[in-house]
Amino acid sequence: MRRRAVVIGGSLGGLFAAGFLQELGWQVDVYERVADELAARGAGIGTHGALFDALRRLGVEIDDRLGIRVTERICLDGNGNTVHTKRVDQVMSHWARVYRALKERIGPGHYHAGRNFSGFTEQGAEVIAGFDDGSEARADLLIGADGLRSSVRAQLIPDAEPRYAGYVAWRGLVKDGELPDGLRKSLGDGYYFVLPPGEMMLCYLVPGRDWNYVWYRPTTE
Numbered sequence: 001m002r003r004r005a006v007v008i009g010g011s012l013g014g015l016f017a018a019g020f021l022q023e024l025g026w027q028v029d030v031y032e033r034v035a036d037e038l039a040a041r042g043a044g045i046g047t048h049g050a051l052f053d054a055l056r057r058l059g060v061e062i063d064d065r066l067g068i069r070v071t072e073r074i075c076l077d078g079n080g081n082t083v084h085t086k087r088v089d090q091v092m093s094h095w096a097r098v099y100r101a102l103k104e105r106i107g108p109g110h111y112h113a114g115r116n117f118s119g120f121t122e123q124g125a126e127v128i129a130g131f132d133d134g135s136e137a138r139a140d141l142l143i144g145a146d147g148l149r150s151s152v153r154a155q156l157i158p159d160a161e162p163r164y165a166g167y168v169a170w171r172g173l174v175k176d177g178e179l180p181d182g183l184r185k186s187l188g189d190g191y192y193f194v195l196p197p198g199e200m201m202l203c204y205l206v207p208g209r210d211w212n213y214v215w216y217r218p219t220t221e
């Protein structure tokens with residue numbers, strides 16, 4: 001009989017775990033508490049070689065649709081003057097592109113949205129995942145990929161608490177076409193940084209020609 005796995009959390013971590021288990025011949029079901037399409041919540045995400053290797057191993061085709069290639073990082077001062085440049089070749093993607101590619105691979109019958117995991121029990125060699133709606137899923141393996149405030153981890157290691165890193169990030173997307181003409185031309189396809197003391201702002205283009213911006217700022221919890 002095929003071995004069965006239940007993955008709690010249908011974001012990138014859960015989808016990668018599910019994909020690799022499927023590759024190994026497991027029957028895998030992913031349970032995600034958010035009922036609507038997660039892709040709508042994502043913004044820009046930088047890629048790197050390890051991500052491409054993992055995607056390729058899962059048979060995901062890597063082509064120009066995955067992201068926008070940037071070749072230079074440009075650091076600006078507070079007045080918008082360039083203070084430093086560095087050649088770095090990187091593809092900037094959209095979280096939704098990576099997510100959709102992985103989710104498609106899992107297959108719709110194995111991705112269960114709107115299912116909030118509430119706890120697990122063990123019965124012999126089986127693990128039984130319970131959900132808020134009273135339903136259950138039985139498997140040989142349970143994977144907790146349910147993020148920073150993981151309910152799976154809370155049951156296994158009740159004392160583990162996330163530690164505040166000391167800063168928050170604001171991020172958003174602006175349509176390239178909504179920028180003033182002059183600004184759009186001067187930005188080109190660059191990857192920009194501004195580094196006020198103790199802070200970092202960055203922006204880059206993602207597929208769909210949206211500018212992804214993030215502002216990291218220290219603040220109390």
Ligand SMILES: Cc1cc2nc3c(=O)[nH]c(=O)nc-3n(C[C@H](O)[C@H](O)[C@H](O)COP(=O)(O)OP(=O)(O)OC[C@H]3O[C@@H](n4cnc5c(N)ncnc54)[C@H](O)[C@@H]3O)c2cc1C
Nearest residue numbers: 009011012013014032033041042043044095116117146147
């Ligand atoms: C919707 C979304 C959009 C994101 N967009 C970006 C982005 O644009 N750029 C970027 O750099 N990073 C983004 N991130 C962050 C980044 O992808 C991840 O935080 C990081 O890669 C770690 O992934 P993860 O799968 O371990 O955890 P997470 O991405 O945090 O995923 C955990 C998942 O588990 C689900 N979950 C939690 N509790 C339960 C439960 N009890 N039962 C069932 N499911 C549960 C959550 O809803 C979530 O989907 C995003 C994350 C999410 C969830």
